[in-house]
Amino acid sequence: MNLKYFYSFLFGATLVLSFSPFNFWFFLFPSLTFLFIKSYNSVSKKEAFFIGWFFGFSFFIFGFYWIFNSFIIREGIFIYIMPICLFLFSGFLASFVGLISFLNYKFKSNNIILNIGFFSIFWTFSEILRGHIFTGFPWNLLAYTLSNYKVLIQICSVIGVYGLSFLIIYSVLSISIFVLNFRIKKNLFLLISFFLIFSSVFYYGSNRIKNSNFDIVENKVIRVVQPNISQKDKLNLEKLEENYKAMVELSFKNKMGALNISENLNILWPETALHDFNDLKTYSVFKKLNTNLKDEEYVITGTFRNKKNNFYNSVGVINKNLSTSFLYDKVHLVPFGEYVPFSNFFNSLGFNFFSLKSGSFDQNIIKYKDLPSFKALICYEVIFPGKFVKKDKPMLIINFTNDAWFGNTIGPHQHFDSSIFRAIEEGRHLIRVANTGISASIDPFGKILNKIPLNTSGYFDTKIFLFKKDNKIMNTFFSEYKNNLIFLVLIILFFVLCILKYLIRYRNIN
Structure with missing residues (x-):
């Protein structure tokens, strides 16, 4: 050479x-x-x-x-x-x-x-x-x-x-x-x-x-739950109930001590935290949602969605009565992780590759009842500068992810760094909820307010911070014009x- x-x-x-x-x-x-x-x-x-x-x-x-x-x-x-x-x-x-x-x-x-x-x-x-x-x-x-x-x-x-x-x-x-x-x-x-x-x-x-001037959204507290379940355990259906129990326990731990009486606690679970919304009726542990959630409180979670035998990596919401709604389907799928390129061709040769379907790129920000408006980004959708947050601006960006696929490597750390830059570019509070990886609350200036390290189970509670000037939520130059200037x-x-x-x-x- x-x-x-x-x-x-x-x-x-x-x-x-x-x-x-x-x-x-x-x-x-x-x-x-x-x-x-x-x-x-x-x-x-x-x-x-x-x-x-x-x-x-x-x-x-x-x-x-x-x-x-x-x-x-x-x-x-x-x-x-x-x-x-x-x-x-x-x-x-x-x-x-x-x-x-x-x-x-x-x-x-x-x-x-x-x-x-x-x-x-x-x-x-x-x-x-x-x-x-x-x-x-x-x-x-x-x-x-x-x-x-x-x-x-x-x-x-x-x-x-x-x-x-x-x-x-x-x-x-x-x-x-x-x-x-x-x-x-x-x-x-x-x-x-x-x-x-x-x-x-x-x-x-x-x-x-x-x-920088911040306003805090009143009476809204977000709880971020990082259950730290290994990917092999997530794929093991025999451990499904055990995994769900760990997640639910963290969701309501010391709930009353964390809130004022007028505040509502909305809980975030990570990407594909649920295999299916039908599991809510199958496993008794989810009855605790009915016991511990108030009428104005919700769980926002990653889950798989089956629509006419087409499967999506999605985000949905659960209320105290275990009623559910789908809010977002992931648009940008991971090659070889969520779909295999040319899978139809390979399957015709005798392979059996399974691929998820991607959601519509036209999905807007999520406005659900009295929840703060937010833009959902699933997994590595957060690494794309200026692509997913459009002219209709959310109050909040939430990144649902599961970095357990990548183990104790440099990947989860680098994935986390991209979230800091998206918060600054868009001028929005960004909350990252990971199965394991790095969960965090990041203000519109990239400051880390709360953080759960890699390979650690836990939770934190965070308020929602808005970057305001003259009582108006400020948009950054980049959020308006994206990469056009450069x-x-x-x-x-x-x-x-x-x-x-x-x-x-x-x-x-x-």
Whole structure:
């Protein structure tokens, strides 16, 4: 193997350490700088592409290996196809990084500032493309490396995570190239531009947090229940009653001590907490709902829905009389988890793959009786910036999830980080309820108000916080215009850089 490809593989793996749960953001500097310089100095387009491909292959294989823990749980044929799928999946995604390196070589010039600008644009567009092509998988975007720095990530309320990714890669390369070539006077522009970006982002974030005003929804308390049931136990029907008992016990533990007499407690259960609403009549433990819920109190839960032998991953509501209503069907299903691509073809060959059906993309926010309006996001629907929360704005976002599929890996931590950014982008209180994973209450500025760690059973009670100004719920710029601003800026910037590249080349020729 070409030694350059080996180093590319090594630095790609290093980049994973910048993300949760490690959060060693400083590894951004050696890894991204290596990719930028080596692809720029490649001897051919082919070499440039494969430098990026090997970088991306290790980044994705070490960053996304946890996905295939679900194959181990499923057992059977899935164990045998797991390594094949992992390598094919990582190899496909690596092509996006290969394309970045190829374009970096293709558009290189003698002006390092232009080169950094082009590279930053190509990387950001690759993240956007990865978030949309073949249903999309916008995971481990560079913006998420700053999840612990609440002041800096407030800018996502304007430019979203893709915009922050652009600023990160431009800043990282500007500092690195300046340090490596500080004797070149024109590189001083890189340092100045970095300080302008950093100071602007810091000022905006500090000012936004400083001027935050919250209203609390009166007489409404949300209880988040994390039962911490292993996925094997969830799939074991003999343990179904035991699982339900654990969940119900947590739901009403110390209920009276947690509330004022005028307050209502609405309870959240995680994704697929119930196998079926019919279980409410089958298992006696659910009689406690009738005993412990008031007329204005509800359980909002994840459950499977059977509609004419089509099965959906859904969210529904239960009242004290055990009457039920379905509120939402999951739209964005997980490939190989909830459906198998081309399953009809494989089943015709003798396989027996089962796939869920996806809900309609036109489902609006949920308004049910006197519950606060909310937008339900099931599992990894929360990772898609600007996709599911539309013009009709909810008071609250609730993410129902079950990360038990992914075990004690880095996956649940990274999944949780995306929720922080959705809260900031949309300017809404986001509540995350997980079977196991990380359940949390996150305010509209990304501050974690309550949290239950991975592999822990428990509950917490939270009020609902609204970001208000002049007695009006505030919408962020991003919530109104989504990713349109960063799309437009990147396209304009790309053409500006192309014109500058041409003018510099023309001047040098003449």
